[in-house]
Structures are given as C-alpha cells and as structure tokens.
Amino acid sequence: MWSLAAFLLLVPSIGQAATLEKPILSLHPPWTTIFKGERVTLRCDGYHPLLLELRPISTLWYLGHLLLPSHKKSIEVQTPGIYRCQTRGAPVSDPIHLSVSNDWLILQVPYAVVFEGEPLVMRCRGWYDKVVYKLHYYQDDQPVRYFHSSANYTVPQARASDSGRYQCSGTMRIPVESAPMFSAKVAVTVQELFQAPVLRVMGRVQGRGPALGGVVLRCETHLHPQKRDTPLQFAFYKYSRPVRRFDWGTEYMVPEPEVEELETYWCEAATATRSVRKRSPWLQLPGPGSPLDLASTTAPVPKAAALAPANKPLSFRKPPVSRSVPAVTSVPNTTSAGLQFPSGRGPTAEPPACAPPTPLEQTAGALKPDVDLLLREMQLLKGLLSRVVLELKEPKAFPEHRETLETTSHFAVSQGTPETTAVES
Known part of the structure; x- marks a missing residue:
C-alpha cells in the first residue's frame, strides 16, 4: 500500500x-x-x-x-x-x-551577470575594512576613476564597452601611510540584453474600400534567454524623420503611395526606460514590379537591403568612371573619330532606350577630350619637326625662322602634353 x-x-x-x-x-x-x-x-x-x-x-x-x-x-x-x-x-x-584572497587589497565585483542598462558596482576593499586612500580604479590598465578615500565605483547604465579587466590601487595607514598597493585583476563582462534589430519586409497588404494598402515592415530582435520577459518598444523612421514613435507594436505599414518613392527606412528597439536603445541597418523598399509583388505576406525578404527588378540592388549613385587607359595600337593623324568600338558602335551612337551605358562607352566618353588634345599637339609637333628637317637640308631657305626655332627648343610643353626636344644642327 x-x-x-x-x-x-x-x-x-x-x-x-x-x-x-x-x-x-x-x-x-x-x-x-x-x-x-x-x-x-x-x-x-x-x-x-x-x-x-x-x-x-x-x-x-x-x-x-x-x-x-x-x-x-x-x-x-x-x-x-x-x-x-x-x-x-x-x-x-x-x-x-x-x-x-590573502592580499591587503581586493577588488569585489558582482557575482551575477550584469546586462546592458543595469548598474555596475565595484568595491575596492582593504584588509579588515581599513580605509583606502588615493584610490584609483583601472579598466584594461587605463585609469577610469579616482577617489580621495574608500568609495564604490558605479556605472549607472552599463554598456558593452564597460566589459574588461578591472583593478584598483591605493594606500592604507598601517599604522603610517603605506606605498601604493594593487589588487588582483578581475574580469567583468556586460551581457548583451538584446541583439541589434533587423528591419524586414513582410509583404504587401491590399486595401479595401477607401483604405489604402501598403507594405508591411517588421522590426525583429532577440532578447537574452535570462531576460526574455523584458518588454521592448519599437520606433520606425523614414530616412531621418520618424514615421511612428515608440510603441509596443513590432510592425509598421508603409502606405502604398509612399512605396514608389523608393525611400530608405530603419527601426529602433529600446527598453521602456530607454536605458538601452539599438537601431537597425538601412532598408530600401523595392519598387513596383519587384519580386515582393508576387510574395506572400509571410515570406520575408532574404536580405535587409531591398531588391530592384532583375534581382539587382538599387543604387542612386553615379557609376565610377574608370581611369585606366586601354592599349592603343594606332592613332589617326587627323581626328579622334576613328576610334574603334565593339559591334561597330561609334562614340556618338545613341544607346538603346532604357539601357545603361557599358563600361567601355563610359571610358571612351571620359577620354575623348584628352585624345583630341593629344592629336592636336601631335599635329603641331609634326609640322614643327618638318620645318626643322627642311632647315637642316637647306639652311638658307628659312633664315627668318632660325632664331624662333632656337628659342622654342629651350621650352617644354605644359604638364599633360608631350615634351619638344630640339635637334642640334
């Protein structure tokens, strides 16, 4: 029984x-x-x-x-x-x-885990609670606080940057004031309360009647397992302007007319007291015709950055101009119009509608003024060399130009153009 x-x-x-x-x-x-x-x-x-x-x-x-x-x-x-x-x-x-410890001085730190936003308190204590004078606290061998006599070192709202190895030093009267004494180093770790949030696109919502639809954004983060009951609030921003201030909701719907503006959004997660605040990376909304139109309202975008048509990232920056000069085997003597391009396309040919310029076209457009200047200088140099050769053959045929040629031979062409070398007779 x-x-x-x-x-x-x-x-x-x-x-x-x-x-x-x-x-x-x-x-x-x-x-x-x-x-x-x-x-x-x-x-x-x-x-x-x-x-x-x-x-x-x-x-x-x-x-x-x-x-x-x-x-x-x-x-x-x-x-x-x-x-x-x-x-x-x-x-x-x-x-x-x-x-x-059997030392004269010890540094006492909390036994429990200290999370972000919580106070961090340390105590430098002398043997048998003797008063410690000229008290210094150190973090990673750098002094962070000084007290005239015994006092606790308190960080009201700890941050991850407050983690490190701490130590204290000071003097005691035993019975006269001693030399500075140092405690052993103690490791202190400030635990992350929650991860930095990530703003994700959850899908489109179709409007009914006069109500407008839009794109639903969700601000996602994860609390530490020991702090999973900590309430968090969320705020949403459009570029630098808040579109919804701190609230308990994790989602925000962008109205349909604003979706086509292709603006960037980000969100912020914080504790109710704002002791810990973290922001997400930027998120750029996809435009009309993007894969989002075919996705369900529960399918998240695979990346934080929005995707443009053809799965290419949207970019509003001007593409960089290449400064590398392609190899040129021959340069015409008269004009730069003879430059060869793939598929017979000339430098003045108009690109197809809505087609971005190719890298070769960008390079040719950037180098055209330099090529024209180089060709003009080559023509002048050719004419000058021709006169010099004729003068060497028949010195008496150009007596009026000899002094001018001698003067010109002592000067160099400005930076960026070929130099002229005088030919001695």
Missing part, C-alpha cells in the same frame, strides 16, 4: 520535471572575492515538490564535483571554488566562482 501511494505521488513530479527550469543560486553579500577567514551565504531558489510527498524537501549542493552534506536551502561557506545547487527533479544551477 505504501509503494502504491508513493508511486501515485511521484508520477506528477516526474511529468513536471520535464519542464522545470534550473534553480537560481545567489550569494550574500554579493561579492565573488572575500578575505581569508570570512564567510558568505549561498541560497538556492527553485522548484520544490508538494508537501504531500512522502520524502522531505531536499537541496543538493556541489563544490566542484564534490557533493556537500547539507540539504538546506542556504549554506555558509568560506572555501574557494565553484559552487552549484540542485533541487529535486530540476537541472543543476549556474555556477558561482568564489575566490578567497
């Missing part, structure tokens, strides 16, 4: 244990480093079976892999190590690493 009653009472516990969460282990006072000889209290809070169970409520305690003899909800400890607890049928709790 006893075994049957025990079985009936144990079955609900087994079914409930499948969905139990791990218990929460806390430390009092909330510092992970203590002086040698001090004691702290550990408390295990989690699921406990009903009082009708035949066995008494029990809690298991672990120091490393060693099972401690106590079964109470709270225990006092002074031994360094990694502590965990477990209630009946539940998983093992997250660990707490307790350090014991």
Whole structure:
C-alpha cells in the first residue's frame, strides 16, 4: 500500500520535471572575492515538490564535483571554488566562482551577470575594512576613476564597452601611510540584453474600400534567454524623420503611395526606460514590379537591403568612371573619330532606350577630350619637326625662322602634353 501511494505521488513530479527550469543560486553579500577567514551565504531558489510527498524537501549542493552534506536551502561557506545547487527533479544551477584572497587589497565585483542598462558596482576593499586612500580604479590598465578615500565605483547604465579587466590601487595607514598597493585583476563582462534589430519586409497588404494598402515592415530582435520577459518598444523612421514613435507594436505599414518613392527606412528597439536603445541597418523598399509583388505576406525578404527588378540592388549613385587607359595600337593623324568600338558602335551612337551605358562607352566618353588634345599637339609637333628637317637640308631657305626655332627648343610643353626636344644642327 505504501509503494502504491508513493508511486501515485511521484508520477506528477516526474511529468513536471520535464519542464522545470534550473534553480537560481545567489550569494550574500554579493561579492565573488572575500578575505581569508570570512564567510558568505549561498541560497538556492527553485522548484520544490508538494508537501504531500512522502520524502522531505531536499537541496543538493556541489563544490566542484564534490557533493556537500547539507540539504538546506542556504549554506555558509568560506572555501574557494565553484559552487552549484540542485533541487529535486530540476537541472543543476549556474555556477558561482568564489575566490578567497590573502592580499591587503581586493577588488569585489558582482557575482551575477550584469546586462546592458543595469548598474555596475565595484568595491575596492582593504584588509579588515581599513580605509583606502588615493584610490584609483583601472579598466584594461587605463585609469577610469579616482577617489580621495574608500568609495564604490558605479556605472549607472552599463554598456558593452564597460566589459574588461578591472583593478584598483591605493594606500592604507598601517599604522603610517603605506606605498601604493594593487589588487588582483578581475574580469567583468556586460551581457548583451538584446541583439541589434533587423528591419524586414513582410509583404504587401491590399486595401479595401477607401483604405489604402501598403507594405508591411517588421522590426525583429532577440532578447537574452535570462531576460526574455523584458518588454521592448519599437520606433520606425523614414530616412531621418520618424514615421511612428515608440510603441509596443513590432510592425509598421508603409502606405502604398509612399512605396514608389523608393525611400530608405530603419527601426529602433529600446527598453521602456530607454536605458538601452539599438537601431537597425538601412532598408530600401523595392519598387513596383519587384519580386515582393508576387510574395506572400509571410515570406520575408532574404536580405535587409531591398531588391530592384532583375534581382539587382538599387543604387542612386553615379557609376565610377574608370581611369585606366586601354592599349592603343594606332592613332589617326587627323581626328579622334576613328576610334574603334565593339559591334561597330561609334562614340556618338545613341544607346538603346532604357539601357545603361557599358563600361567601355563610359571610358571612351571620359577620354575623348584628352585624345583630341593629344592629336592636336601631335599635329603641331609634326609640322614643327618638318620645318626643322627642311632647315637642316637647306639652311638658307628659312633664315627668318632660325632664331624662333632656337628659342622654342629651350621650352617644354605644359604638364599633360608631350615634351619638344630640339635637334642640334
């Protein structure tokens, strides 16, 4: 009879244990480093079976892999190590690493995880609570705060940039003022509360009657598992102008007339107190005829950037002009109209309607003024060289030009044109 009653009472516990969460282990006072000889209290809070169970409520305690003899909800400890607890049928709790120091100065940091937007408090403590003077706090070997005497270092709203290795230094009167002393370095990590949001296109909504349809945008983010109950608010922006201020809704519908404007949108997620705010990347809406018209209202766009027709990204920037000069085997003497182009297309041929210029056409258009100038300079140089050759053959035929040629031979053509070299007679 006893075994049957025990079985009936144990079955609900087994079914409930499948969905139990791990218990929460806390430390009092909330510092992970203590002086040698001090004691702290550990408390295990989690699921406990009903009082009708035949066995008494029990809690298991672990120091490393060693099972401690106590079964109470709270225990006092002074031994360094990694502590965990477990209630009946539940998983093992997250660990707490307790350090014991024999130094004159210790830096005490919180045992619990610090999330973005929460206060971060550190305490530089002297042996037997002696007052610490000329107190400095350091983050990654850089001083961040100075106090005349013992005081806590507090960051009201922690950020990811506050993570690092911290240390403190100061002097104590034992009995006279000592030289500066340094604590051991302690690692501090500020956990991300939620990820940076991403703005996605969810689909089109057709209007009914006088109501206008539009494109539905959703601002998506993910909270840390330990903070999944934290409420978040969302705001939406069109370029730099807010189109919907902070609200609890994660979606916003762009009216149909504004969809064709091809404007960029972005969203912002924040806590209710605005202690943590994060914005999404830019999103450009697709124009009419895009794949979005054929997508369902639940099919998200595969990328944050909108897609133009033919699956090419939209761009409003002028395409860059190539500065590379193609190899030229021959240059006509008279004009640049003789440049050869693929498929017989000349430099003045009009491109097809709605067809963007090819890279070769862009290069030819950019180089045309330079080629014309080069050809003119070559013609002048050819005429000048012809006169020089004739003068060398018949010096008496051009007596009036000899002085001019000698003067011209000592000057170079300006930058960007070929230089003229004098030919000595």
